[in-house]
Amino acid sequence: MTVIGACGDNCFYCPRYIATQNGTADDLEKVKELWVRLELRDPAFPAQDLVCQGCRPENQCAYSELRACAREREMDTCGSCRDYPCERINNAFEQSEIVRTRAIRVCTPEELEALEKAFFSKEINLNRIHFGEDEL
DSSP: OOOBOTTSOBGGGOHHHHHHHHTOHHHHHHHHHHHHHTTSSOTTSOGGGGOOOSSOTTSOOTTHHHHHHHHHTTOSSGGGOTTOSOHHHHHHHHHHHHHHHHHHHHSOHHHHHHHHHHTTTHHHHHHHHHTTOSOO
């Protein structure tokens, strides 16, 4: 199963999304600890604020400008856009690579594998959509 966000992230593998689906506070606390290690959140950030139901307007998102652009163009993902790849999505790819480099240093192999599937494959996911490849 895949749940590809506008930016190409695969929600199905996202620790936030999984923790939300599991519905336990402990799972969200583990995600918070991971996000802090990755320098994505401050330690004082409430774990409950990480609840995420996937790519939706009400969710806090690192790529809200991409989501807004896709919505304005009536597309589910950037990969469906005739202007793909654009400067905005290329910036998102660069940001993902920065976080990936950090993750290699601070994550367990299992965490890194999950992050690779969830976030660090966004360009692969969007290319598949853009070029009409069937299998994600």
